Amino acid sequence: VTPEKVTVLCGGLGGSRLVDSLARAVGAENVTAIVNVGDDLEFLGLRVSPDLDTVLYTLAGLLDEERGWGVRDETYSVRATAESLGADTWFTLGDRDIGLHLVRTAALRAGDPLSTVTARLAEQLGVRVRLLPATDEALRTFVGTEAGELDFQTWFVRHRHADRVLGVEYRGEARPAPGVLAAIEDAEHVVIAPSNPFVSVGPILAVEGVRDALSARRVAAVSPIIGGEAVRGPLADMLESLGFERSARGVAEYYGDLVSAFVLDPADAAFAADIRGAVVAPAVMVDPRSRAEVGRAVLEALR
């Protein structure tokens, strides 16, 4: 175990904010993020990795913070042209964002693994947090709904997560990307970010060896539910439809024995008595200026 080192398992927005908070608290070079790739897609021939991109853009200071995805001050000329030529454009990609997707897609087609490409993109963007895709392989998340089974982005973006979720599946044999298991084994703190447990963290847990590596460590989770609602996204409804309580307690129940410390926002302090290893600390990180403080509070709570 290396002192000061923190490894975070995360998805997109909530995850990226915790990673940013911890990087501000202990220094970017001490933080590793293991990022979900279960919702990656090919769109217009481009390989898009929404969660990796949200983390990259957040850490590089490029994220459109209001919208919660994509690059700020974005333009949409490519999309307008593609649409005028009859292309499907239900997944919105901005021009600057497409610049990154083109570079990544070309490198992947040339044979570089996603982990190598991601490290290079991070370096070019001046991001010093170590970003690891959970796997270099094609692990994909599918959602069972009353309308049938949908791939993640069709459910989430195309159908605006309107279909009630009855089940979640991860498909594809997925070995961990280089460095993933070691990052879990070697860090002083291993933290599950306040990301959606079913569709952001779940796919990471489905990667070969990750659950076992976590079982050997003390793992903390930061609640993605505050006051009965997700800071963003459909998690609260999913908890209900998948048979869990619509609360921080429902999330703690999902993780079960895997997690031995659980960070609750002060708004949910009442649940502390029912959750193993509950610690109360501020967990709202919407404002970048408050993040260093949240990062310090989370680490303090875990010590």
Added chain:
Amino acid sequence: VTPEKVTVLCGGLGGSRLVDSLARAVGAENVTAIVNVGDDLEFLGLRVSPDLDTVLYTLAGLLDEERGWGVRDETYSVRATAESLGADTWFTLGDRDIGLHLVRTAALRAGDPLSTVTARLAEQLGVRVRLLPATDEALRTFVGTEAGELDFQTWFVRHRHADRVLGVEYRGEARPAPGVLAAIEDAEHVVIAPSNPFVSVGPILAVEGVRDALSARRVAAVSPIIGGEAVRGPLADMLESLGFERSARGVAEYYGDLVSAFVLDPADAAFAADIRGAVVAPAVMVDPRSRAEVGRAVLEALR
């Protein structure tokens, strides 16, 4: 032979202007353009077909006429991002242009031949001239220089055609795209556009069966050299370095027996006596407003 039908063999800018001129003169639905693909390239993983695009953009009224390539009112966000991520950006692609390349590249990867994709793009852009790539296969132009052999775009764009051309080669077994030979056989007029004979028309002539089909027809060429200079591009220097006279007469010599009518601009009327089938007609088509007239004059000269 179908009366009124005109088939044009062409490259990029000069070719697109003749196609536009003829379309304005006899109606777009009567014109077929057989377009060079020898300078196509993969760039940033995108399949770019510069000559097809110049013809498409010209006919759709989208061409940046001042620059002579690409889309007018273009933006460059994708390129700026790709460059900031370390990508090679020596071949300039604008955002709107990239929208088209993405749609084409995705369709090609899905297995559609270039001719099918081109017809669809033309339809979406409201272009009624029939556009045929000379071949659906990978015919590519290479240029021999004192600096060694270069693929066409490396010589033309990356090295700004600074290297003296000592030879030109077309590589790749290329069968004609569907409709190409019939378009030569059935048209009332077959015209070689005022495009570079070595690197724009030459690759079309290298497609299987094209020379034979042309030999059976009366073929006219429009001179790409006016007053000893190309309207645009490096043709005048190439004529010299490849052993031809730097003049319209040099071009006529290159085509030789293949061509039985040769349209000279009035500025070159002095060469008329030396060129088989010479006809003098205005051939400057830079201004779109003068094109219908040039088209009519060229057809009149060929009747």
